[in-house]
Amino acid sequence: MKEYFLIVNPHSSGAKAIKLWPNIKETLEKEGFKFEYEFTKGKMDAYNITIDAIKKGYRKIIAVGGDGTANEIINGIFNQNYVDTKDIVVGVIPTGTGNDWGKTIGIPNDYLQAINIINKGNIFTQDIGKVLYYENNEKKERYFINIAGMFFDAVVTKNTNKSKDKNKSGTFSYLLNLLTTLFKYKSQKAEINIDGKIIKEKIFTMAVGICKYSGGGMKMLPNAIPNDGYFDITLVKEVPKFQVIRNIKKIFDGTFVNLKWVKQFKAKNVKLTSKDKIYLEVDGENLGYSPFEFEILENALNVFWEG
Numbered sequence: 001m002k003e004y005f006l007i008v009n010p011h012s013s014g015a016k017a018i019k020l021w022p023n024i025k026e027t028l029e030k031e032g033f034k035f036e037y038e039f040t041k042g043k044m045d046a047y048n049i050t051i052d053a054i055k056k057g058y059r060k061i062i063a064v065g066g067d068g069t070a071n072e073i074i075n076g077i078f079n080q081n082y083v084d085t086k087d088i089v090v091g092v093i094p095t096g097t098g099n100d101w102g103k104t105i106g107i108p109n110d111y112l113q114a115i116n117i118i119n120k121g122n123i124f125t126q127d128i129g130k131v132l133y134y135e136n137n138e139k140k141e142r143y144f145i146n147i148a149g150m151f152f153d154a155v156v157t158k159n160t161n162k163s164k165d166k167n168k169s170g171t172f173s174y175l176l177n178l179l180t181t182l183f184k185y186k187s188q189k190a191e192i193n194i195d196g197k198i199i200k201e202k203i204f205t206m207a208v209g210i211c212k213y214s215g216g217g218m219k220m221l222p223n224a225i226p227n228d229g230y231f232d233i234t235l236v237k238e239v240p241k242f243q244v245i246r247n248i249k250k251i252f253d254g255t256f257v258n259l260k261w262v263k264q265f266k267a268k269n270v271k272l273t274s275k276d277k278i279y280l281e282v283d284g285e286n287l288g289y290s291p292f293e294f295e296i297l298e299n300a301l302n303v304f305w306e307g
């Protein structure tokens, strides 16, 4: 049996992935990788392919795609019973738009460098997030590797993903959606329980996560450490809209957390309840709505990294 199983999302970042794939394949062959691969055909396909690959005996699963593809792979890993999840290693050859997850653990956007990292075989074990949420009045569960965003963030992501479906992607598209969403958006009231500390506020936006970046390079959780066993949480209370525009640069460099509307926490469990529906995205994928329950799984996922 071959050693690596590659799951290729031809749709990631418009046509970039499908254009790059012949070069990626050729490089892997030249470097002596023994691998099998499969293209995804749509939503949650990477999830099913992952479970099948594990069943066939593969233990090194490589995402050729963006954060959404990696997220589906991780959900496959944590929803199978064939092997201990600790026996599996995940790698990434980023071809997505944002590739935010890899930024914290040093996975470069360049596919040659990313392949080099997988070839070296250094492994990092990071925490994983689990969230319970609702969709069509049904309770659902999803694992995540990077960041879960709620309130304003989830609405911007929803609009950005609609643009991506029309082949408009990148930081410019994200910023444009951010500004048009900002114009209409109203902060929402919620009760948040952060390891027992209760916060009742009108919230503009909130991030709960393991790594630092989301939205194509915004440093939403600047103090996150992927293997400290804690979620980092950034909570932005209702804020004048012009202050959001004025401080956009500070969102990219992470210094916005010093503004008076922003609070930061570290916690193992976070719960959120609300009268209105609050929307959710994880790793850039739009999911359902509140109430939410978050739990951290310490040192749960092996990843090929820079070392």
Ligand SMILES: Nc1ncnc2c1ncn2[C@@H]1O[C@H](COP(=O)(O)OP(=O)(O)OP(=O)(O)O)[C@@H](O)[C@H]1O
Pocket (backbone or CB within 6 Å): 009, 010, 011, 012, 013, 014, 040, 041, 042, 043, 044, 045, 065, 066, 067, 068, 069, 070, 072, 095, 096, 097, 098, 099, 100, 164, 283, 284, 285
């Ligand atoms: N063949 C396909 N056609 C259309 N969509 C697909 C296909 N295969 C997978 N998908 C979906 O594409 C979505 C986006 O994938 P992914 O996140 O990997 O790329 P991206 O959005 O360009 O990158 P990033 O999230 O890093 O910005 C996922 O929701 C996935 O389910």
